[in-house]
Amino acid sequence: MKKVGILGFQGAFLEHEQAVRRLGHEPLVVRYPGELEEIDGLILPGGESTTMGKLLNRTGMMEPLREKIKSGMPVWGTCAGMILLAKELENDPVVHLGVMDIAVRRNAYGSQIDSFSTRGVIPAISTKELEMVFIRAPYITKVGSEVEVLYELDGHVVAAREGNMLVTSFHPELTENTSCLEYFLTMFPEN
Amino acid sequence: MMEKYELNKNLAQMLKGGVIMDVTNVEQAKIAEAAGACAVMALERVPSDIRRDGGVARMSDPRMIKEIKKAVSIPVMAKVRIGHFVEAQILEAIGIDFIDESEVLTPADDLYHVDKTTFKVPFVCGCRNLGEALRRIGEGAAMIRTKGEAGTGNVVEAVRHMRQLTNDMRQVQAAPVEALMSIAKEMGAPYDLVKYVHDNGKLPVVNFAAGGIATPADAALMMQLGCEGVFVGSGIFKSGDPAKRARAIVLATTYYNDPVKLAELSEDLGEAMSGLEISKLENKYAERGW
Numbered sequence: 001m002k003k004v005g006i007l008g009f010q011g012a013f014l015e016h017e018q019a020v021r022r023l024g025h026e027p028l029v030v031r032y033p034g035e036l037e038e039i040d041g042l043i044l045p046g047g048e049s050t051t052m053g054k055l056l057n058r059t060g061m062m063e064p065l066r067e068k069i070k071s072g073m074p075v076w077g078t079c080a081g082m083i084l085l086a087k088e089l090e091n092d093p094v095v096h097l098g099v100m101d102i103a104v105r106r107n108a109y110g111s112q113i114d115s116f117s118t119r120g121v122i123p124a125i126s127t128k129e130l131e132m133v134f135i136r137a138p139y140i141t142k143v144g145s146e147v148e149v150l151y152e153l154d155g156h157v158v159a160a161r162e163g164n165m166l167v168t169s170f171h172p173e174l175t176e177n178t179s180c181l182e183y184f185l186t187m188f189p190e191n
Numbered sequence: 192m193m194e195k196y197e198l199n200k201n202l203a204q205m206l207k208g209g210v211i212m213d214v215t216n217v218e219q220a221k222i223a224e225a226a227g228a229c230a231v232m233a234l235e236r237v238p239s240d241i242r243r244d245g246g247v248a249r250m251s252d253p254r255m256i257k258e259i260k261k262a263v264s265i266p267v268m269a270k271v272r273i274g275h276f277v278e279a280q281i282l283e284a285i286g287i288d289f290i291d292e293s294e295v296l297t298p299a300d301d302l303y304h305v306d307k308t309t310f311k312v313p314f315v316c317g318c319r320n321l322g323e324a325l326r327r328i329g330e331g332a333a334m335i336r337t338k339g340e341a342g343t344g345n346v347v348e349a350v351r352h353m354r355q356l357t358n359d360m361r362q363v364q365a366a367p368v369e370a371l372m373s374i375a376k377e378m379g380a381p382y383d384l385v386k387y388v389h390d391n392g393k394l395p396v397v398n399f400a401a402g403g404i405a406t407p408a409d410a411a412l413m414m415q416l417g418c419e420g421v422f423v424g425s426g427i428f429k430s431g432d433p434a435k436r437a438r439a440i441v442l443a444t445t446y447y448n449d450p451v452k453l454a455e456l457s458e459d460l461g462e463a464m465s466g467l468e469i470s471k472l473e474n475k476y477a478e479r480g481w
Binding site for chain 1: 224
């Protein structure tokens with residue numbers, strides 16, 4: 001059983017917490033820097049990236065989290081989480097954790113009226129089709145040489161991995177399908 | 192394929208644990224975003240000014256809303272009068288992220304609310320109890336907020352409405368299945384939604400608190416009472432140090448269960464907005480809505 005942290009500043013962290021529990025692992029909603037020591041990996045949930053970025057700074061969590069990720073802790077960013085991890089934001093001068101070698105465009109699809117869902121197979125994650133929900137979603141516009149592209153939609157990268165870091169533009173936690181979370185759990189070191 | 196309504200409920204899920212702040216211009220919108228607001232509500236006058244000025248309060252100038260939309264990256268909401276579906280059409284046309292069909296503005300229809308199912312853009316609506324919440328959800332609201340009493344800086348009505356909603360839900364959950372139709376009739380709520388609450392013990396959409404929240408402690412109070420985020424209207428920009436108070440309320444909404452942290456956050460915030468006694472009000476906005 002793994003202890004999976006979910007950053008609990010703001011956003012849809014409860015949905016991730018329930019999914020982790022459904023798969024028989026132990027979730028921990030993380031709000032304090034010290035809690036980073038208790039977890040095997042961390043999910044950065046969907047929500048507002050500006051809100052979460054500011055709270056990372058104000059709570060003193062930014063630096064210890066960055067170090068944890070650099071030293072190999074598995075981390076998965078969904079939507080806003082992807083923005084927090086990116087080294088470059090195309091339409092925003094403020095970079096947050098800046099650990100993953102990707103450039104990201106925020107609100108890439110437009111406002112809420114342009115939110116959508118679609119289905120597709122992400123071979124690295126599952127042979128089965130999964131539903132991908134995009135809510136005012138970002139996408140990746142540039143990837144570094146170490147980044148593995150997991151899925152492209154209409155020519156834009158919406159899922160990628162670089163070592164211990166996984167990002168998805170969409171929200172698997174809003175659907176019943178847990179294959180993305182199962183894939184993320186394979187990134188955890190054994191014991 | 193997910194229906195538009197599901198996607199709209201999902202956007203509300205992304206706002207959870209956050210603070211939505213009323214702003215009246217670009218400068219305030221930037222202060223709100225910098226403080227960590229998860230969305231802003233663009234309007235020409237905050238509720239306490241609407242209360243003071245009187246007269247008919249309407250949808251804000253689309254130009255002002257567009258300017259705010261351009262100035263921030265977080266979602267922008269705006270208000271329409273109850274039942275004024277053309278104001279809603281206008282806001283949808285300018286690409287607003289969320290429409291608040293709000294009792295703070297002067298109602299345009301004294302019988303009906305907007306049929307929200309005909310819109311692509313999501314709606315949030317106010318409620319005082321479960322029946323009202325389920326009527327609005329039945330009409331297509333993707334998010335609910337308890338009404339409280341806007342523009343008063345007095346949290347008592349927000350607490351009353353939140354407690355009422357929670358009590359109603361407990362009652363529905365505990366009731367035997369055969370009682371649900373009578374409950375639906377008494378509450379004036381759609382049966383299938385009453386059944387949903389019975390089966391799940393919660394609303395099918397996200398619920399925030401609004402109306403009278405003025406301090407970090409107020410925000411934490413509402414969170415501890417079970418809401419999923421807060422709207423702060425006049426409470427921020429009618430206070431002595433809006434930026435500082437806004438930051439403190441954002442943190443208080445995250446750390447609502449941590450009294451030590453809340454004590455720190457509540458220090459040196461300057462003057463809070465002056466509050467109003469509910470019994471002395473000429474207009475109770477919460478009574479608007481059918």
